[in-house]
Amino acid sequence: EPEVTQTPSHQVTQMGQEVILRCVPISNHLYFYWYRQILGQKVEFLVSFYNNEISEKSEIFDDQFSVERPDGSNFTLKIRSTKLEDSAMYFCASVKYEQYFGPGTRLTVT
Amino acid sequence: GIQVEQSPPDLILQEGANSTLRCNFSDSVNNLQWFHQNPWGQLINLFYIPSGTKQNGRLSATTVATERYSLLYISSSQTTDSGVYFCAVEGNQGGKLIFGQGTELSVKP
Numbered sequence: 001e002p003e004v005t006q007t008p009s010h011q012v013t014q015m016g017q018e019v020i021l022r023c024v025p026i027s028n029h030l031y032f033y034w035y036r037q038i039l040g041q042k043v044e045f046l047v048s049f050y051n052n053e054i055s056e057k058s059e060i061f062d063d064q065f066s067v068e069r070p071d072g073s074n075f076t077l078k079i080r081s082t083k084l085e086d087s088a089m090y091f092c093a094s095v096k097y098e099q100y101f102g103p104g105t106r107l108t109v110t
Numbered sequence: 111g112i113q114v115e116q117s118p119p120d121l122i123l124q125e126g127a128n129s130t131l132r133c134n135f136s137d138s139v140n141n142l143q144w145f146h147q148n149p150w151g152q153l154i155n156l157f158y159i160p161s162g163t164k165q166n167g168r169l170s171a172t173t174v175a176t177e178r179y180s181l182l183y184i185s186s187s188q189t190t191d192s193g194v195y196f197c198a199v200e201g202n203q204g205g206k207l208i209f210g211q212g213t214e215l216s217v218k219p
Binding site: 031033035037042043044045048055056058089091093097098099100101103104106 | 141143145150151152153155158196198205206207208209210211212
């Protein structure tokens with residue numbers, strides 16, 4: 001069964017550094033999402049992406065965040081200058097009727 | 111925006127017991143999904159169930175869209191069922207899933 005994959009599984013970075021989280025959605029899916037989950041809290045929507053552009057973003061998704069689909073298969077989330085409060089699990093999802101979630105990247109900012 | 115409330119917030123069961131988890135939502139929805147978050151943090155799809163009833167082994171789910179709630183039934187629970195169960199809905203505007211706060215289930219041997 002096809003699945004969404006994410007790399008890395010765990011990333012540790014220092015405050016102020018840039019990070020890129022990578023996702024490979026299920027092929028033939030057209031809608032893609034990033035969500036995050038701060039430890040012990042619920043999963044929150046960050047951004048949706050369709051037809052090579054952002055279709056919706058939350059108030060969390062400020063100028064420090066960007067997304068792109070550089071080569072038609074990978075889907076990336078970039079955080080330009082990480083803050084301590086960016087520490088969270090980041091999930092990618094791709095959609096065909098239901099949303100299929102990747103295993104997540106645990107980002108730790110020190 | 112749409113509100114999603116799950117109950118109970120925590121549940122402790124003895125292995126073999128049955129349980130019912132509830133998800134209430136404040137507006138009509140296009141989509142409703144149930145997930146199990148395992149101890150490694152992965153979100154496992156359990157059901158895509160905007161309406162009606164589905165069963166998968168010991169798990170089943172029912173969504174009554176007109177009354178804005180969904181139920182997840184776990185029968186003959188096992189220790190591997192432990193974890194957090196999330197309900198998530200997609201509103202009529204489409205797109206993003208809005209998650210509830212989850213029910214943390216602990217099944218004791």
